[in-house]
Amino acid sequence: MALGRRGSGAPKEEATTWRDQLSALRNLPPFFRLIYRTSPSLTITNVVLRVLQAALPTAILYVGKLIIDEVVAIIGGQGDTTFLWQMIALELGLALASDLLSRAISLVDGLLGDLYNNRTSVDLMRHAASLDLYHFEDSEFYDKMERARRQTSSRANLISQLLAQFQSTVTLVVLGVSVAAFEPWLIVLLIVAVIPSFVQENYFNQQMYSLTRSWTPERRELDYLRYIGASDITAKEVKIFGLANFITDRFDKLSMDYYWANRTLSIKRASWGAFFSAISSLTYYGAYVLIIFQTINGVISIGSLTFLAGAFRRMQSGLQTILSRFSTIGENALYLQDLFDFFAIEPLIADKGNSLPFPNPIRTGWEFENVSFAYPNSETPAIKNLSFKLPVGQKVALVGENGAGKTTLVKLLARLYEPSAGRILLDGRDLREYELSSLRDNVGVIFQDFFRYQLTARENIAVGRIEEIGNQPRIEDSSDKSLASEVVSTLADGYDQLLGRRFAGAVDLSGGQWQKIALARAYMRDAQLLILDEPTSALDARAEYEVFQRFTALIEGKTAVLISHRFSTVRMADHILFLEYGGLVEEGSHEELTALGGRYAELFDLQAAGYK
């Protein structure tokens, strides 16, 4: 964990530049395509509403000028009262339309944002699921995923920013053209007033992005601490070991470090912001005074004075908004890069084209040829130069002490990882030549650390072959064979009972009961190769005996790999592989290995002695 890596207000890493921000703007067209794909009708409606809304400020100001000039004319005895009333009605109509349009725009923005959020979250989940376990071993991958995940919720407002930018630009152009018709020098004054403020805004946005980005690992750590501090899974240990203070202090320290780094930047940003906005106000009042003098000198009418003063103020704030929004959009476009980067990560384990369908039935079986494997970021290989055969229909047990490489071997068989050296053959062809989906379909693995889904009992069993979730007879048959039906019969809602502790009405199970449920997944799976990693470790002696009685039916006619520390399980196997430090040290039947008097026999005797 990264705690203590930084002091307060630590220097920022990965500073981004103008160039980064400009080049990130190229993310906007694909982003806009994403929005449009989310809902073409809402996107088009939004644009149309905004074009209408964009023209209104100028129209309102101009009608205001006509009203004032008409009032002045009436006072002078030359005006037309009917025209005045018509203009007042028009002004009211425009004001009502403007209000209606803004409400409609924010409604459409909100709906579009929600849809975009949903869609991107689903895309993210799908993409994450398509990636390899390799990626999940890598902390940088988690950082990327975290940044991408945050995009979905915070980037939705980029949609309205982009569309609002379009709207403000149209408003500014319309206002600009009408102001230039009266006083072109006002446009020059306007640009001079706003540019410095834009530059500072932009600078601080980049700084903020760099800060947020460089703190991604710490933010993930904060999320993790928040989770372990208050979760159903950790609550027991947190209480027993009295970890609450340890966790909250750690959270407190890290979150304060982030606060201080953020605070320094926020203060600088606010101070400079105040300075430049004072300059803006000065320019506005300068322009105002000039317009007033022109009116006094009779160069322009009183109506034009109000029009120009109002238009200048609107243009000034409009231009400021456009420019600062431009830098926010640039900053958001940088964040978008994280999202697109995440989507660009490709799975390493994938079909290479012309893949073979998985053989059905398998003819000869598997063969490991000098297979070695090291986990990413690990120096020591978990599997070393391993060669053995796994003939079709054979029941093989993997035995060895903790860390010997048994689970790793299973992951290689299921192609969750690929060998770093050597080959795994199936019916004489490299495993990589087979279609990945059909391989996964034909291999069933129940891992030692199987997952306890906080879902119903039915769903927990059906995950073994989720497409069969509606097949109640199959679910019940699997439960009978794994003894899960005994567990289900004690549940108030039977198969519909929610399991776990997280949701209202859920019931938690004991370790052994969960294992029976997990075992039912193996029966649901009914694959050609069945791999069971410690399938009975949590079962009591009677349950284990009964499960074994049924096991024979489960693995009848199939190839099975069993991993177990219990020799009662191991004995069932036709063939036993004894692993040590990732290598094969002994193999044979139980009788052969006990007769050999080697490592297997030694462990067997140790366990047997425990029962004497």
Ligand SMILES: Nc1ncnc2c1ncn2[C@@H]1O[C@H](COP(=O)(O)OP(=O)(O)OP(=O)(O)O)[C@@H](O)[C@H]1O
């Ligand atoms: N995800 C991982 N990243 C890095 N190293 C790992 C990872 N998983 C396991 N290892 C290492 O690989 C080696 C083999 O682990 P493996 O889980 O295959 O052992 P095992 O024989 O199944 O052990 P056990 O009986 O305790 O389940 C161990 O040294 C372990 O530390």
